[in-house]
Amino acid sequence: MSDRSLPTAAGVLPARFAAWFALRGWSPRAHQLVLLEKARAGRSTLLVAPTGAGKTLAGFLPSLVELAERDGEEREEPALRLHTLYISPLKALAVDIARNLEVPVAEMGLPIRIETRTGDTSAHKRARQMVRPPDILLTTPEQLALMLAHRSARELFCGLRRVVLDELHALVTSKRGDLLALGLARLRALAPGLTAVGLSATVREPEVLARYLAPGAEVVAAAGGARPDMRILETAAVLPLAGHTALHAMGEIYAAIRAHRLTLVFVNTRMQAEFVFQELWRRNDDGLAIALHHGSLDAGQRRKVEAAMAEGRLKAVVCTSTLDLGIDWGDVDLVVNVGAPKGASRLMQRIGRANHRLDEPSKAFLVPANRFEILECRAALDAVAAAAQDTPDARAGALDVLAQHVLGVACAEPFAADALHAEVVTAAPYAGLSRADFDTVLQFVATGGYALTAYERFAKIVHGKDGLWRVANPRVAQQYRLNVGTIVEEPMLKVRIAKPRRRAPGMPGTILRGGRIVGEIEEYFAETMSPGDTFVFAGEVLRFAGIVENEVVASRTSAGTDPKIPSYAGGKFPLSTFLAERVRRMIAAPDDWHRLPEQVASWLEAQRRRSRLPGRRDLLVETFPRAGRYYLVAYPFEGRLAHQTLGMLLTRRLERARLRPLGFVCNDYGLAVWGLADIGAAVASGRLRMADLFCEDMLGDDLEEWLHESALMKRTFRHCAIIAGLIERRFPGQEKTGRQVTMSTDLVYDVLRRHEPDHLLLRAARADAATGLLDLKRLTDMLSRIRGHIVHQSLDHLSPLSVAVMLEIGRETVYGEASEAILAEAEALMIEEALA
């Protein structure tokens, strides 16, 4: 290996370990030894290293050395204390790491007990672990929260020496990261001798991540690996202006798979995964072992694919972000990324899945699916070449998560508010938490925190005469245990293959039950389908028959049936601000177009000629008539979520201005609104000013009004209510038994919004809306950026760029105004039928 110049190795590494390294033919890497030194000095450390740098061993080495050096008495003591806690975002990763760790322990004959604890661990074993813990326990953030809420948590953790956090960059960007940060703060309070080790891929601001790990933690960066060998897949075909299928490139992808040992084909959505899988098999004359892996597939099926990969029995796996993280399933030598990468750091992560040997380059092909995506791929390649990262900013801790944590602490032992507040602000996401907000959370946990104090007698935690808060009764702890964690699944429906049968004409069809379950899809996706629609799932074309209770019933179709390609829905990652800025810059600089494929350059040239180019800081808005409708197309480049929110607000304003909008669609780059009135003419006559239409004041009353009925906002509220413990995960209304009168959290949202708009849960939901499904923060930033920079181009025909957005019509869900319009239309349809 490369690091030969390590004079300290002999001094730092005990003989037994040095011998083991030698036996394996390895020499310890510099960062591994540095971590060992830091641990000896009692320092917490963040290790930033590329894949294949021996991160895991570096993280555990200090623990192994310390445990090996225990004297005989400590070792023989029967009620051993937990020494090291390892936390991973994936339970499969925890299990995998445990297995890997057993190797050096066994080969050196170290007297160290290693166990895992996940949701799959038996209740009996988990109970035993609380009393008689192993030396090293590998687990997940949710299990940590559960252990911390246990009455013997203090006893279990008081001797804890080290905590190792794996894939830390992936953990910290979500509410899971908030909960983990609070758990770490708790651990530091329980175990004064604790040091933390964080393992992370390269991030934009390692210091911020180190601060998350522990106050005063230091950053150690391992030398980077070889530069990845990546390029945009050349294609002879004419690239489409829109769409995400990359159908034109399937032949080339297939050829690349054939030429490599094991290829991972990453796509952005489940729908794309299904489509690409189908298309590859359509071409699979060689009968290559190509498998499919995405989060909605049955877990058993996913395990089978993973095992086959590990055993080297597969040639390629088509997968979504489910395989983004850490597990080495096999000897991958090529990564193909279909569609736009959406973020430079995400792309690096994915490429890192190929080739785990540090000194050999990972190989990757990017396959843009349309012309906009070529620009995005180009921008991502430039960013990667410049080693520029676009990992998200550190988050401010969510209040709903804090509420969950406070209840967990109370379940473990009585606490004093002052002490807990002091502890909580040592967690980086909560460093800025005011005492007033902390007290609000405390009141929420106790009695719901309502201005109308109606629930004193039903309090969950009570303030005792001794000044301590404690749980009111044991049932509260039971409730907490059922509700722990921050992952709220979208309501999912199982997909069952069955044969539909028709009853008497005019009656709703009955559906034969009893077929095989092939996986799950989101309820909201199922809602968009009508009986008879065909869709691709689990690698097959299925015909939707209906929803029966909590299952989607579908039938197989005959060979060769074309799926009615469903919407792109489920693209979780919007274009990063960073890449968007690079794409805008590229479009605005015709001198650089020679770096783009000829067909893209000429497309941009046509745009310049027939309309104009969106500027780097401008917002280009085009208006034009087409086929009896009037269109407005804008290019903010802020990602689908922000565009969706913008579209909702714009249609509201146009409606009020009596410009009769009918609907809109959007993609990551722009949005198109159409209606019955001539928007361009309204601007020309001075009836409408673009600056007013895109004015930031839309984030005031218009937004409030829309939030009132927005399904996305209600979904966000439901997540917060569950995480904060207001309602249980199995709250009626989330279970579709179809047999009972069900109540939904939407009713709770409506009532709370009317009577206490500043309630903690609504504040939490609004904070989520800023970054989550509504991406309000990005929209706000954009509106302020373009103030005074709106360029309106009135056209008499559509423009080359607009085509790419307009082609989404029919592919994407079309958004309309409020639900009243749908009802009115349904009623009109009925009357029409009756008169016909």
Added chain:
Amino acid sequence: MSLVEGKAAVGMRAPTVLTLGGAAFIADPAGALFREADRLLVVADLHLEKGSSYARRGVLLPPYDTRTTLQRLARLVARYAPHAVLALGDSFHDGDAHGRLDVDDRAAIADLQRGRDWVWVTGNHDPAVPPGAGGTVAETLVLGGVTFRHEPGGTEAPEVAAHLHPVAKVRLRGRAVRRRCFVASERRCVLPALGAYAGGLNVRHGAFQPLFPDGLTAHLLGEERLYSIAGPLLVPD
């Protein structure tokens, strides 16, 4: 902003009138029936104090449901100035619900009752309405040739009932809208629940079929009017 302001043109529509055995009822989009002839206002399934009922079990829902429901009722009473109000059962979520009412909410009920007849029809949630609730209590009631009861399914026609909390879901062009609704045929009408926390049962559920063997029309509650929809446009949940 200086956009041209203007309310979307909403034509003045005649209210939806449901005819039951010759008696005409105005169906109000807030979810109540009103009979002009005897100035009778009918509401259903208030489920007062459902929130505090959950709170007793450790689910601390916002304690404003009773207030919200009573405000809805007060707006209806103000709009129609009825001589009599009929609450069609499950007015109180459980046996102790009346006892848990806030002072203000108690006063609000008393205000509404003043100067008019008030009948609590009993329901499965409130088989015994406490005397302190004011008004009179009845199990079923026949007024002007129409039978009023909590649970639908009596043999006497025409019948106005509650209990099922009907909701209807309409799906069109990839979008689904779910709303509370009246369900009506010529001989029977089931009212939507008025209670803020009252959930709903889809009209495509098997419970409705025997009550409406010849088919049903759902009158969905809209912002300003009802939407009357039947047949295949109504989808199950």
